[in-house]
Amino acid sequence: MPDQGNTRYEQLADEMAQAMRDGLLQAGERLPSVRQTCQRRGVSPSTVFQAYGLLETRGLIDARPRSGYYVRAQKRSARALPQLAPPRTEATAVAVSALAFELLESTRDPAVVPLGSAFPAAHLFPFDALARSGARAMRRVKPAQITGALTAGDAALRQALRRRYTLQGVPLAEDELVITNGAMEALNLCLQAVTVPGDVVVVESPTFYAALQALERLNLKAVEVATDPQEGVDLAALAELLARQKVAACWFMPTLQNPLGALMPSARKQALVALLARHGVPLIEDDVYGELYADVRRPPPAKAFDQAGGVLHCASFSKCLAPGYRVGWAAAGRYAPLVQRLKMMTSLATALPPQLAIADYLAQGGYDRHLRRLRAELAGEQQRARRLIERHFPAGTRVSRPAGGYFLWLELPPAVDALALHHRAMALGISTAPGVLFSADRRFVHHLRLNVGHPGDARVDDALRRLGELAIAELAAVR
Amino acid sequence: MPDQGNTRYEQLADEMAQAMRDGLLQAGERLPSVRQTCQRRGVSPSTVFQAYGLLETRGLIDARPRSGYYVRAQKRSARALPQLAPPRTEATAVAVSALAFELLESTRDPAVVPLGSAFPAAHLFPFDALARSGARAMRRVKPAQITGALTAGDAALRQALRRRYTLQGVPLAEDELVITNGAMEALNLCLQAVTVPGDVVVVESPTFYAALQALERLNLKAVEVATDPQEGVDLAALAELLARQKVAACWFMPTLQNPLGALMPSARKQALVALLARHGVPLIEDDVYGELYADVRRPPPAKAFDQAGGVLHCASFSKCLAPGYRVGWAAAGRYAPLVQRLKMMTSLATALPPQLAIADYLAQGGYDRHLRRLRAELAGEQQRARRLIERHFPAGTRVSRPAGGYFLWLELPPAVDALALHHRAMALGISTAPGVLFSADRRFVHHLRLNVGHPGDARVDDALRRLGELAIAELAAVR
Numbered sequence: 001m002p003d004q005g006n007t008r009y010e011q012l013a014d015e016m017a018q019a020m021r022d023g024l025l026q027a028g029e030r031l032p033s034v035r036q037t038c039q040r041r042g043v044s045p046s047t048v049f050q051a052y053g054l055l056e057t058r059g060l061i062d063a064r065p066r067s068g069y070y071v072r073a074q075k076r077s078a079r080a081l082p083q084l085a086p087p088r089t090e091a092t093a094v095a096v097s098a099l100a101f102e103l104l105e106s107t108r109d110p111a112v113v114p115l116g117s118a119f120p121a122a123h124l125f126p127f128d129a130l131a132r133s134g135a136r137a138m139r140r141v142k143p144a145q146i147t148g149a150l151t152a153g154d155a156a157l158r159q160a161l162r163r164r165y166t167l168q169g170v171p172l173a174e175d176e177l178v179i180t181n182g183a184m185e186a187l188n189l190c191l192q193a194v195t196v197p198g199d200v201v202v203v204e205s206p207t208f209y210a211a212l213q214a215l216e217r218l219n220l221k222a223v224e225v226a227t228d229p230q231e232g233v234d235l236a237a238l239a240e241l242l243a244r245q246k247v248a249a250c251w252f253m254p255t256l257q258n259p260l261g262a263l264m265p266s267a268r269k270q271a272l273v274a275l276l277a278r279h280g281v282p283l284i285e286d287d288v289y290g291e292l293y294a295d296v297r298r299p300p301p302a303k304a305f306d307q308a309g310g311v312l313h314c315a316s317f318s319k320c321l322a323p324g325y326r327v328g329w330a331a332a333g334r335y336a337p338l339v340q341r342l343k344m345m346t347s348l349a350t351a352l353p354p355q356l357a358i359a360d361y362l363a364q365g366g367y368d369r370h371l372r373r374l375r376a377e378l379a380g381e382q383q384r385a386r387r388l389i390e391r392h393f394p395a396g397t398r399v400s401r402p403a404g405g406y407f408l409w410l411e412l413p414p415a416v417d418a419l420a421l422h423h424r425a426m427a428l429g430i431s432t433a434p435g436v437l438f439s440a441d442r443r444f445v446h447h448l449r450l451n452v453g454h455p456g457d458a459r460v461d462d463a464l465r466r467l468g469e470l471a472i473a474e475l476a477a478v479r
Numbered sequence: 480m481p482d483q484g485n486t487r488y489e490q491l492a493d494e495m496a497q498a499m500r501d502g503l504l505q506a507g508e509r510l511p512s513v514r515q516t517c518q519r520r521g522v523s524p525s526t527v528f529q530a531y532g533l534l535e536t537r538g539l540i541d542a543r544p545r546s547g548y549y550v551r552a553q554k555r556s557a558r559a560l561p562q563l564a565p566p567r568t569e570a571t572a573v574a575v576s577a578l579a580f581e582l583l584e585s586t587r588d589p590a591v592v593p594l595g596s597a598f599p600a601a602h603l604f605p606f607d608a609l610a611r612s613g614a615r616a617m618r619r620v621k622p623a624q625i626t627g628a629l630t631a632g633d634a635a636l637r638q639a640l641r642r643r644y645t646l647q648g649v650p651l652a653e654d655e656l657v658i659t660n661g662a663m664e665a666l667n668l669c670l671q672a673v674t675v676p677g678d679v680v681v682v683e684s685p686t687f688y689a690a691l692q693a694l695e696r697l698n699l700k701a702v703e704v705a706t707d708p709q710e711g712v713d714l715a716a717l718a719e720l721l722a723r724q725k726v727a728a729c730w731f732m733p734t735l736q737n738p739l740g741a742l743m744p745s746a747r748k749q750a751l752v753a754l755l756a757r758h759g760v761p762l763i764e765d766d767v768y769g770e771l772y773a774d775v776r777r778p779p780p781a782k783a784f785d786q787a788g789g790v791l792h793c794a795s796f797s798k799c800l801a802p803g804y805r806v807g808w809a810a811a812g813r814y815a816p817l818v819q820r821l822k823m824m825t826s827l828a829t830a831l832p833p834q835l836a837i838a839d840y841l842a843q844g845g846y847d848r849h850l851r852r853l854r855a856e857l858a859g860e861q862q863r864a865r866r867l868i869e870r871h872f873p874a875g876t877r878v879s880r881p882a883g884g885y886f887l888w889l890e891l892p893p894a895v896d897a898l899a900l901h902h903r904a905m906a907l908g909i910s911t912a913p914g915v916l917f918s919a920d921r922r923f924v925h926h927l928r929l930n931v932g933h934p935g936d937a938r939v940d941d942a943l944r945r946l947g948e949l950a951i952a953e954l955a956a957v958r
Contacts, residue, residue, distance in 0.1 A: 122622030135614035143601030146803035324625035
């Protein structure tokens with residue numbers, strides 16, 4: 001899965017980041033000087049300066065004046081990761097939506113610091129370029145093309161998407177893609193394609209509340225499987241569950257899981273797909289954060305390992321290019337014809353103007369450049385936010401260390417009621433996403449998901465500090 | 480319910496059309512001369528010429544050179560109306576979607592004469608003006624407004640819609656409107672809001688196949704109630720049904736029903752709403768053709784008579800302004816909060832660019848002018864098509880006489896298999912919508928819905944002639 005179009009300096013930065021992860025460059029170690037690196041790698045000084053600048057932005061190295069660049073300690077021991085939490089294993093009827101709805105509505109106010117929001121800062125997206133693309137595309141389109149908009153979506157957009165999949169090592173069948181009203185619709189259609197009311201569906205624990213809402217809406221039962229903040233779903237627990245009970249489907253986010261940020265290693269993704277294939281259980285793969293990796297290259301989706309057409313891969317442009325345009329898709333494997341039919345029944349077709357705008361934008365060729373900038377900004381801001389949380393939150397707070405995206409998952413000391421904390425923070429004009437949202441049985445009561453995708457928002461530092469103070473005050477009150 | 484913004488000549492034409500319906504101006508009678516009408520009404524000759532031109536376009540009068548204008552015979556007796564067909568009254572599990580899907584896909588080819596299509600001709604819609612509005616709106620919008628797109632939809636668009644409802648005599652509660660991905664999504668959300676799997680829902684007979692598909696998707700049972708081609712649902716049969724069995728909801732199109740074109744008179748709409756309120760049964764009112772009336776003014780929706788908040792009114796811009804933009808809405812009465820929550824769960828929000836384009840277009844003020852032109856074109860083409868059908872189809876063919884829209888419903892002689900006819904016509908490059916699509920138990924086997932919303936398409940005359948010949952040939956073969 002080659003990463004297309006990376007510049008020389010990005011490649012260099014990625015290689016050095018990998019060397020740090022592999023322990024070849026250790027915390028506190030001085031990096032080779034710019035001059036040395038130029039000589040060794042046969043690159044220009046400006047390439048090295050840009051690479052070091054990128055590593056600094058990502059929080060991986062520090063520049064010390066008149067001394068050089070040093071590998072930053074990632075303080076793996078200073079803050080422990082949140083713990084894997086084994087959930088109840090019996091199926092649960094789902095009813096989380098009232099709370100989710102109330103909380104989401106409460107974060108709409110632009111005056112509120114959006115740490116509970118689901119989207120990164122608006123200024124990170126190329127809305128002007130998209131608007132120009134939209135205007136150009138709509139001037140050019142023929143009326144008959146508009147009235148004849150296909151259920152499966154605009155042909156040029158599907159072609160462009162299929163090309164990206166292929167370049168990422170995931171060949172798709174010609175008619176496999178269906179464009180949807182955001183990934184949310186894709187996920188809902190896929191879920192309906194593989195279940196009937198009363199069925200049991202396995203989700204991660206914690207899991208994205210929209211998955212729980214979708215199950216609730218379709219009268220399905222959820223079984224939660226423990227999910228490690230780094231490694232993703234516990235495969236042993238899943239295998240045991242599949243041996244014990246009839247399961248209609250799994251709905252997982254193997255890449256940059258929401259809320260944990262877990263990135264399942266490729267070997268584990270492959271094992272997951274093989275395990276589910278043995279049991280004939282389809283995998284609904286929610287991959288909306290896949291483009292926001294902080295790693296060297298895009299992690300392959302589980303879909304890349306699918307031989308049997310059992311993986312229904314869902315994604316969108318809403319988190320990485322065009323929020324509000326509601327352009328998502330499903331590559332639904334052997335379920336594709338059924339998903340397309342359900343799409344026709346549910347909403348006939350997806351709006352054409354946003355599809356044409358994005359297809360034109362992709363054809364202009366700026367998408368990968370935009371993504372590289374976006375990844376670097378989010379990675380830098382994540383580092384910054386983690387440092388602030390370490391400074392301001394009570395001792396014993398555990399923080400996730402996701403390999404991309406823009407969420408941090410906090411496990412506060414058990415005495416902190418995160419829902420109460422959320423309400424107190426809202427009164428101060430700060431939203432959060434309390435942990436109870438992320439489980440059907442309202443576990444994760446002392447957990448918070450924080451959106452740290454707002455680089456440049458001057459209110460964030462103060463908001464994190466005040467959140468930490470609220471948590472400390474609550475701890476003091478119960479002691 | 481005053482019709483806003485009608486010009487003087489349109490008012491004059493409407494008054495004369497009403498006089499014809501009331502029998503005050505009889506078939507064959509000569510209209511007052513232009514000079515006489517100028518004097519009597521105190522209007523200019525050009526106003527009278529325009530009014531007479533409009534009546535001619537609508538097929539209501541004929542111009543005879545050097546003689547004047549004459550009321551055209553509407554040949555009520557030449558072709559009988561299709562008959563009211565009492566359906567089976569037990570609930571039926573629904574499985575019409577495979578056929579509907581296959582047929583719809585087969586009509587996508589632009590080389591096929593689209594008599595089976597669901598949309599009028601593309602040239603009837605102001606796509607250029609919409610594209611300009613879209614470009615202007617997207618240049619002006621703030622990024623935070625895009626990322627913060629609300630589940631309920633763009634505030635300005637909702638405000639404009641609410642204003643139109645109010646002007647049509649239907650005041651809405653402030654938060655009643657939810658913008659959806661076309662009316663199809665609105666109808667699906669409303670249906671889900673008022674049912675659980677296994678429930679019985681009453682539909683018209685014949686009914687729109689998408690209603691049957693929606694029921695199928697949500698594991699609901701359909702009971703069909705006979706629907707008169709002119710007067711709409713048989714209220715006595717409905718009352719009897721409600722007394723006999725538990726019904727979760729009705730899904731009706733009281734205004735320009737698809738496929739019949741029936742326009743339920745206002746008094747009957749009022750009686751329907753009262754009957755359902757007595758039984759506590761919600762009405763899902765599909766009103767997507769409401770703006771395409773051929774009458775003097777917009778017929779009130781059933782929603783206009785709702786006191787109890789039990790009418791969930793669904794409509795869209797897809798048939799009257801902007802196909803392919805997928806902007807619809809639900810005004811769901813007391814179910815509005817639930818519908819909004821289901822919208823969030825199902826697709827989070829509706830794409831913003833098409834909403835902003837339409838909101839800007841509405842603000843420019845050309846919508847009512849566009850609608851008047853569209854209605855006149857469709858009414859004229861319907862008259863033309865009915866004459867062609869009378870000329871070319873076998874004796875005994877009954878044709879609907881809808882009060883607007885762009886569908887004709889044909890009841891062919893019983894020996895004609897309309898599905899076979901459809902397949903033969905497709906082989907000649909002509910699509911139709913065979914009657915079996917419009918019932919869960921595949922009634923209406925010798926019926927066809929024809930789209931006559933393609934004024935100016937030179938292929939239509941020949942296609943109608945060839946369809947008629949195919950029907951005659953099939954009749955000859957079975958005799």
